[in-house]
Amino acid sequence: MALSSGSGGSGGSDMPAVETLGLRRVFKGSRGSPEVVALAGVDLRIERGEVFGLLGPNGAGKTTAIKILNTLLYPTSGEARVAGHDVVREAAEVRRRIALVSGGESSGYGILNVRECLWMFSQFYGVPRAAANARVDQLIAALGLEELAKTRINRLSTGQRQRMNFARGFVSDPEILFLDEPTLGMDVNAARELREFVLQWVRERAGRTVLLTTHYMAEADQMCDRIAIIDHGRTLACDAPSALRRAVEGGQHVELEVLGASDGLAEVEGIPVTWGAPHPERGTHTMKLRLADGGRLPLVLRALEARGVAVRGVSTRETSLEDAFIAIVGRGLDDVGPPP
């Protein structure tokens, strides 16, 4: 099977925005360490106009996939096309149509001001002078950077700099925008404004596509038309957030704050347990489980008591994207193993 291709292999507007088939990437181990399979055959098809999310725990292969799609890395095997162009053979054509924003990156030079920095990057994409100036002004206004437009970058706060980096991704008005954890470390309001900006950008421009990786489930839930969940370099599920939630609906999601969890506790009363981050200030851990029948909760509590685990708090909630993620991957994005 081969990827869809326009006449002569050139891209076209009828092509999917991103398409991969059996995408595989293996990194050689250094100094005798074993090789690392970052992608083990990923198949994706992202249509034009979609906001598509790539979710997975650390090391799942998200950034590797983004790098391959941005022509920064060769795949070991498999195929990938962006805007209908092969990322290996037609890298130049791909680059004309994409932009990449990574959370926490530091683009530009401290000696330049915000406006000059955005203008500089527009020139690297060949945006004609008049269009570049107009677009930079629009972005500065749309992202609330007016007062900072003539401020040197080395005088910006981290949040302000992130906002400018974000604007940089739009100066070339790309067909496909890759956002790799774009709101990482941003305050809540700034992150919300940027999410709204992206959604508006996609709505106002027919056929523009966004591929987003994020650690924030709510962000993926709010923004994405579809989400692919990947782990250990494989696509485990790919669907709309609502469909992913529906797939694991039923039962009750319970979080227990526990003290004195026994060694390697992986199940209680035959119910699988996952572990959230510890609370060192209270010496407790968060235990997560899904009960098919809410009436079993007292049984679970008694079983924990019998094992010497003290329950300090209980909370239940509706099925979320995170629940779906845990059900599919077997652990949460930030989950750790059982407490020692």
Place this chain on the structure above:
Amino acid sequence: MANRGAALFVQAMLARAYVRIVGLGRDPAWILTDTIFPNLGMCAFVLLYRALGAPRGYEALALVGGVLTTFWLNVVWGMGAQLYFEKMQGQLQLYFAAPCSRLAILSGMALGGFASASLRSLVGVALAVWVFHIQVAAFSVGELAGVYLLTMFALYTLGMTMSSLFLLYGREAWHTANALTEPVYFLSGLYFPVRSLGAVGAVAAGLLPLALGIDAIRQILLGPAAQGLLRLRWEALALTAFGLVFLWLARVALEHLEGLAKHEGRLTQRWQ
């Protein structure tokens, strides 16, 4: 519709050059750190020659060497270290993902470095003329401009090549360049006629674009008093050849570097 091809190359080159040129006006500390300080060595030699009663031509000889030191420092540390600096800053991958040629960005760095270093060297010349009243022979401005541009071409294309090497070998290249600074200065005859090094030294100097550039400019400014290494015409030809070879090498090194980054998944990010 975005520009492509040569238009995109020029656009990207000018945008990258802009950073260096605009930086001059925003960080006036360079007047002290990049102009006065590097020229103190030249001042010392001028005073020494004067104290020894050496012919006045020797003072001009030291002036040319001192002024070109500014460019050499810019080539090694401003050009050579630039891609490594971009990597450490985390934006090298943005250059690699942009549609413009990487050579355009390096050329922009070179153009901006050349423009800013030219301004710095003018301050050095002004210092020499006003403070020390250094005298030169009658010379052809066109000839001087031509040789000067050829010297810059050879030096900055060498810087473009070094940029890839610095990125590839990181601190090792850094240390090597540091260790070679004084030998290069010595073989280039910064403050004395390079012919004084004897036959072997002169051959070694002939392999250095800095040495040839200094010698050629001295020949134009001082005439026979410069004690030139080769005939001016041959030096101009050698500088042109150096520039073309280094430009080709810079392009090949960049392509190799990009291939390596894509194959091995390293170089473009600071932790790799």
